[in-house]
Amino acid sequence: MTIKTFSIGGVHPEENKLTHEAATQVAALPKQAVFPLSQHIGAPAKAVVKKDDKVKVGTLIAEAGGFVSAPIYSSVSGTVFKVDTAIDATGYRKPAVIINVEGDEWEESIDRSDKLELVKDHPELTPEEIVNRVKEAGVTGMGGAGFPTFIKLTPPPTAKAECVIINAVECEPYITADYRLMMEKSDEILVGLELLMKAAKVTKGYIGIETNKPAAIDLLTKKCAEAFCASEYTVEVVPLKQRYPQGGEKQLVDAVISRQVPAPPAIPVNVGAIVQNVGTAFAVYEAVMKHKPLFERYTTVTGKQLAHPGNFLVRMGTPMSMLIDACGGMPEGDNKLLAGGPMMGKALTSVDVPICKGTNSVTILSGDDARRKEPQPCIRCAKCVGACPMGLEPYLLAKLSELKNWERAEHEDIVSCIECGSCQFTCPAHRPLLDNIRLGKATVMGIIRNRNAKK
Amino acid sequence: MDFILIAVMVLGGIGLIAALVLYVCSKKFAVYEDPRIAQVNELLPGANCGGCGFPGCGGMADALVKGADAGSLDGLLCPVGGAETMGRVADLLGMAIANGEPKVAVVRCNGTCELRPRTAEYVGLRTCAAMNACGAGETACGFGCLGCGDCVDACQFDAIHINAETGLPEVDDEKCVACGACVKACPRNIIELRKKGPKNRRVYVRCVNKDKGVVSMKACKVSCIGCSKCVKECAFGAITVTANLSYIDPEKCRLCRKCVKVCPTHAIHETNFPAPKPAPENPVQANNERKEEQA
Numbered sequence: 001m002t003i004k005t006f007s008i009g010g011v012h013p014e015e016n017k018l019t020h021e022a023a024t025q026v027a028a029l030p031k032q033a034v035f036p037l038s039q040h041i042g043a044p045a046k047a048v049v050k051k052d053d054k055v056k057v058g059t060l061i062a063e064a065g066g067f068v069s070a071p072i073y074s075s076v077s078g079t080v081f082k083v084d085t086a087i088d089a090t091g092y093r094k095p096a097v098i099i100n101v102e103g104d105e106w107e108e109s110i111d112r113s114d115k116l117e118l119v120k121d122h123p124e125l126t127p128e129e130i131v132n133r134v135k136e137a138g139v140t141g142m143g144g145a146g147f148p149t150f151i152k153l154t155p156p157p158t159a160k161a162e163c164v165i166i167n168a169v170e171c172e173p174y175i176t177a178d179y180r181l182m183m184e185k186s187d188e189i190l191v192g193l194e195l196l197m198k199a200a201k202v203t204k205g206y207i208g209i210e211t212n213k214p215a216a217i218d219l220l221t222k223k224c225a226e227a228f229c230a231s232e233y234t235v236e237v238v239p240l241k242q243r244y245p246q247g248g249e250k251q252l253v254d255a256v257i258s259r260q261v262p263a264p265p266a267i268p269v270n271v272g273a274i275v276q277n278v279g280t281a282f283a284v285y286e287a288v289m290k291h292k293p294l295f296e297r298y299t300t301v302t303g304k305q306l307a308h309p310g311n312f313l314v315r316m317g318t319p320m321s322m323l324i325d326a327c328g329g330m331p332e333g334d335n336k337l338l339a340g341g342p343m344m345g346k347a348l349t350s351v352d353v354p355i356c357k358g359t360n361s362v363t364i365l366s367g368d369d370a371r372r373k374e375p376q377p378c379i380r381c382a383k384c385v386g387a388c389p390m391g392l393e394p395y396l397l398a399k400l401s402e403l404k405n406w407e408r409a410e411h412e413d414i415v416s417c418i419e420c421g422s423c424q425f426t427c428p429a430h431r432p433l434l435d436n437i438r439l440g441k442a443t444v445m446g447i448i449r450n451r452n453a454k455k
Numbered sequence: 456m457d458f459i460l461i462a463v464m465v466l467g468g469i470g471l472i473a474a475l476v477l478y479v480c481s482k483k484f485a486v487y488e489d490p491r492i493a494q495v496n497e498l499l500p501g502a503n504c505g506g507c508g509f510p511g512c513g514g515m516a517d518a519l520v521k522g523a524d525a526g527s528l529d530g531l532l533c534p535v536g537g538a539e540t541m542g543r544v545a546d547l548l549g550m551a552i553a554n555g556e557p558k559v560a561v562v563r564c565n566g567t568c569e570l571r572p573r574t575a576e577y578v579g580l581r582t583c584a585a586m587n588a589c590g591a592g593e594t595a596c597g598f599g600c601l602g603c604g605d606c607v608d609a610c611q612f613d614a615i616h617i618n619a620e621t622g623l624p625e626v627d628d629e630k631c632v633a634c635g636a637c638v639k640a641c642p643r644n645i646i647e648l649r650k651k652g653p654k655n656r657r658v659y660v661r662c663v664n665k666d667k668g669v670v671s672m673k674a675c676k677v678s679c680i681g682c683s684k685c686v687k688e689c690a691f692g693a694i695t696v697t698a699n700l701s702y703i704d705p706e707k708c709r710l711c712r713k714c715v716k717v718c719p720t721h722a723i724h725e726t727n728f729p730a731p732k733p734a735p736e737n738p739v740q741a742n743n744e745r746k747e748e749q750a
Contacts, residue, residue: 084667092590371578372578432585436585439582
């Protein structure tokens with residue numbers, strides 16, 4: 001049997017999954033928790049608490065600020081210190097709610113027991129009720145981008161969902177949070193998947209896992225056979241060949257069901273697939289079955305120089321510095337701190353940045369590993385063209401952005417770029433391809449938005 | 456002989472028909488262009504810098520003629536040619552001289568390498584736009600100059616350069632034509648076009664940091680902290696503080712410089728004023744010296 005993967009492009013960076021076998025630890029509570037109001041794609045949330053308000057674990061502190069938005073819940077109990085600005089993963093100071101932690105008192109509505117709740121025991125859960133609970137709990141994509149989950153579950157009338165694909169690929173080097181979650185919470189994930197399928201009104205589900213996680217493939221295949229043997233749902237675990245960026249939605253859809261998502265504004269549901277991260281499936285389970293809003297997540301803290309890298313179940317709002325200290329402290333010398341993995345992670349300039357809904361990893365690279373080599377002239381080898389998983393021509397897009405030829409850049413589909421960085425990774429001349437393309441993409445998207453606004 | 460005659464007649468006939476078609480087309484589909492547009496275009500500098508807000512000098516000439524037909528040249532100014540060119544254009548179009556005060560680009564950041572400590576190292580593409588997209592940059596100030604020189608690249612008049620010592624761009628008042636290219640190029644909106652002022656004298660806040668004082672002070676020693684001391688000091692109501700940042704309205708400012716003295720962080724900057732006379736240490740002695748000199 002040939003192992004599936006996506007059809008064009010891709011690279012294979014060194015894995016460095018240092019924390020594969022490190023069982024998840026529960027991170028200590030912070031003294032002060034910081035909740036940035038924009039942790040998701042879309043409008044920032046609106047704070048509903050003010051200075052000196054008392055909050056518990058699971059208290060709403062900010063409501064959704066628009067249709068594409070998500071509410072934010074407190075992960076700690078204590079007193080609101082202030083509603084001010086704080087530095088977040090963008091590197092800038094953004095509005096945030098800051099809470100001083102006192103004790104650990106939870107809202108009574110949250111079910112804290114370990115009992116596994118099954119979908120068949122809850123006939124009250126209609127698809128609309130599931131979507132509503134997911135929306136109320138502030139669940140967003142846990143893989144990094146942070147798109148509000150309830151929107152994905154209610155596709156536009158022009159598209160029809162046919163299957164749910166669980167993204168358990170974790171193709172970024174270093175990160176192991178999803179793997180640990182699968183090993184430790186497999187039953188909950190499968191109930192989460194069932195809920196997602198019920199909400200999307202489909203009966204077909206897939207779980208895409210790369211072959212570097214054989215234990216997870218075996219475990220989930222076994223559990224799937226048990227859980228779905230006598231139900232209307234069919235769920236298939238699909239082993240995938242290791243290749244970056246397989247965790248990209250469009251690549252995953254191509255790899256699992258061999259369908260290609262057209263250029264934006266098309267989304268996976270236009271070809272019948274709803275893609276959700278494993279972390280999201282788990283969050284959906286907790287939100288719907290345990291009435292637990294999204295306020296904690298699995299996060300990997302890793303780096304070759306760290307004394308004890310590990311996986312953590314961490315309350316959101318915890319500053320990264322606390323987790324780094326729990327792993328043995330920041331290594332000596334120059335370091336590059338990333339929110340996310342080394343391929344797509346965001347470089348940070350402060351260790352005070354809090355863990356947010358989308359922070360799947362805190363990666364620390366040594367200065368020598370992270371420093372770029374001097375760019376050389378392009379030798380027209382077209383390696384970037386071969387590596388691009390979207391079938392674009394990165395060298396051309398980079399040049400067009402540099403020359404500010406936005407019209408041509410749009411014509412060459414710059415907005416299709418998923419910013420995976422495969423081109424820059426593979427370039428033998430170390431050219432800053434993605435830096436240029438990203439600027440060009442942002443500008444062209446701005447131009448398109450303006451044009452659509454005028455219409 | 457016949458075939459020569461036929462050839463001549465056929466060719467002549469084709470020529471005649473083609474000429475007729477061309478003539479009819481040129482009359483029927485003629486596009487009238489105001490001859491004044493070409494004349495105005497002649498007078499404009501031809502730099503096509505876009506500083507006037509139109510796509511090149513041709514666009515500006517078109518707008519000027521349309522403006523003249525509408526009865527006013529208000530709001531139209533060629534920053535490169537200045538009052539002189541505008542005067543000539545106004546004469547040609549038989550309009551009153553469109554007045555526009557000469558402006559100059561000013562850089563509203565004084566966070567030099569010395570005053571604003573570096574907190575991180577950036578290794579990506581060295582343009583301000585790229586660095587701005589990645590985060591606050593190499594210092595803790597999320598508003599200040601990034602120093603990669605996007606403004607320098609945008610300037611077509613060689614009027615703005617990065618000072619290697621301070622790491623900040625400096626504008627050459629003589630060369631700057633206030634086309635606004637650098638204003639558009641700066642991803643952080645640090646550069647502003649301000650009135651050139653009498654004898655090039657200007658007073659402005661050289662900071663755009665909107666963080667609270669506690670935060671901005673940590674990032675940079677000369678940031679505006681929004682303390683509003685300047686607002687109280689100003690007798691002309693020219694200064695306003697919004698979002699922890701002071702702004703001096705050039706229309707209301709009378710260049711008295713009182714605000715410069717009260718600013719606790721030296722964020723307000725004065726240019727081209729004569730240096731204050733050094734106060735003599737001992738007035739009596741100074742008087743005596745002066746008398747001796749006179750003698």
